[in-house]
Amino acid sequence: MRHDSAFKIFSLSLIWVWLGLFALLPFLLVLITSFLEPGTTHLIQYHFSLENYHDIFSSIYAKVFVRSFGVAALSTFICLVLAYPFAFFMATAQDKYKNILLLLLIVPFWTSSLIRTYAIIAVIKTKGILNTILLALGIIHHPIEIMFTNTAVMIGLIYNLLPFMILPLYANLERLDFQLLEAARDLGASKLRMFFQIVFPLSMPGVLAGCILVFLPAMTIFYIPDLLGGAKSMLLGNLIQTEFLTIHNWPMGSTTSIILTAIMGLFLWFYWRKTSSADRKDLV
Amino acid sequence: MLVCPPVFLHYGFYVFYKRNQSEQMANTIIEIKGISKSFQGNSVLEDINLTVKEGEFLTLLGPSGCGKTTLLRIISGLENPDQGQLLIGGKNCRGLSPQERHVNTVFQSYALFPHMTVFDNVAFGLRCQHLPKAEIETRVNAALQMVKLQKYSQRKPEKLSGGQQQRVAIARAVVNRPIVLLLDEPLSALDYRLRKNMQLELKQLQRQLNIAFVFVTHDQEEALSMSDRVVVMHEGKVEQIGTPRQVYENPANMTVAHFVGETNSFDSRVIEVLGKTMTVDIQGQTFTVKNTRDYAPGDHVHVLVRPEDLKVWSHADVTDTTNMLPATVTEVIYKGSTVDLMVRLSDNTLLAASEFFDEDDEKLEYTIGEKVWLHWFPGWEVVLPYEA
Secondary structure, three states, X not given: OHHHXXXXXXXXXXXXXXXXXXXXXXXXXXXXXXXXXXXXXXXXXXXXXXXXXXHHOOHHHHHHHHHHHHHHHHHHHHHHHHHHHHHHHHHHOOHHHHHHHHHHHHHHHHOOHHHHHHHHXXXXXXXXXXXXXXXXXXXXXXXXXXXXXXXXXXXXXXXXXXXXXXXHHHHHHXXXXXXXXXXXXXXXXXXXXXXXXXXXXXXXXXXXXXXXXXXXXXXXXXXXXXXXXXXXXXXXXXXXXXHHHOOOOHHHHHHHHHHHHHHHHHHHHHHHHHOOOOHHHHHO | OOOOOOXXXXXXXXXXXXXXXXHHHHOEEEEEEEEEEEEOOEEEEEEEEEEEEOOOEEEEEOOOOOOHHHHHHHXXXXXXXXXXXXXXXXXXXXXXXXXXXXXXXXXXXXXXXOXXXXXXXXXXXXXXXXXXXXXXXXXXXXXXXXXXXXXXXXXXXXXXXXXXXXXXXXXHHHOOOOOEEEEEOOOOOOOHHHHHXXXXXXXXXXXXXXXXXXXXXXXXXXXXXXXXXXXXXXOOEEEEEEOHHHHHHOOOXXXXXXXXXXXXXXXXXXXXXXXXXXXXXXXXXXXXEEOOOOOOOOOEEEEEEOHHHOEEEEHHHOOOOOOOEEEEEEEEEEOOOEEEEEEEEOOOOEEEEEEEOOOOOOOOOOOOOOEEEEEOOOOOOEEEEOOO
């Protein structure tokens, strides 16, 4: 008994120490840095300033924020539209097929996301697989320029993040009581009504969980816009990366990070408010 | 034509056109002709023939897995038969959706929509028919009033008790004014006392609505107490169709006799046939019983006696022991209104007997190990052909 609680205290404090050292402390450092000024000789000048927060609401930054938001939101929506039928199909499939489908979904995860993004380049570049096939089939006469556009970024985001939408949706839809659909049919509901009034509202916790899991990374992943979007499509993730590594303006990068964290915190707070603890099972 | 439409009054009451009973009983509303169904090669229903009459309370009774729920689902249109015909109101139902059949189902688990209020649940079917808002509101309120749930209309189902959820499920079905209401073991999730109350309420509701109820249950007591007619099913076949009294007092075969109520069975042979009566041999003793099925001497038969028909006499009370069997009391269970006994015959057969308190027997005191005489009134037994 005593031994047991000693182990509990040990493992819990290990987690707390770990989180404190590697999550809370860096966050606090970033938070402090965001209120400092950039220096010419040193990375930062220890001088309190609200300049960064003033600058971040200027039009250039606002543009990046809005564009990131738009790209992330659209990617999330497309993910939802693509993932829903798949998740529904998986949830209604026979048990023996369920596991195969799950496996097919998870296998790509075993390859690094970065490598898979390079693979996308091979598909969509001007002389890539997609254009070669379409040209050969005579469907198009000039190669489609996808690389280095927002479309390319979104293809990359959707491809990488789709499983994060499918899995919570599947977890939710698998718990759906299909007798409710029989009852709806018995009462004369059309397929459309069954979906929009029964299935979709009941799967809302799964939809919200999936949207959070896709939207937040879509705002922050920097290597996908970097590789597929090029210089033209600067998103929040790359902005922060550029500020830290290229321009060496650490305070500004910190401020951008803090604002991003605040936005994401807002989303999580909204999700928490909208769902019960039972619903949140879809997220984990 | 088949069912008179309920006339709706502003007070929110359903008033039904009351028709003469004999005319009503004559009309057939559902006809099931030779329906068979199998799932993955397992036959679930075999050549089912059945009619449901207008305004009747028909119960499908049988142990779990006998196909009664499948039959109900075929009537509702949630399942299609492999073979056979289903006519509802004279119309062939092949390919018709549940709604086009004008039947509605109360599901075993109620299947209430958890994200909708009671009102929205009940209004669902009417909204599917795109009725005007005002009509939906009045009809839903009337249905909720009928099941005494008006003040709960804005609650979610999870905030209601099991009995209340049950009533919402019933209101949700009957608000569509079906010709037939199908109920799939609707009371099985309720506790004993609530179940008894709901049995009464359902029966009253059925009289009030005057529509046919097809009720599925595995509880024979429920079937007997509520139904106009009972369909006893076993392993995908209909074993007997009759009034509760017919099914209980004149079971068609051993399956029905064993499933409906408790019964004692004697393995016996016909000795002599004397017109409407005959003598049989039970444990080496001769008994005179009714000859209901033209048995011939030498026929191997079962003689069935219900526990409540078996009289147990103490040795002191008996002078004449003709038509009596000697036995030993092995168990005495006091049940309040009855005393239930287990008695053992000389060949070790165990029998059950229920003794009632009446002016002849005010005490009914038995002791374990006591020697007794068993007796029943000739003619109260049932004789069935021998089944291995």
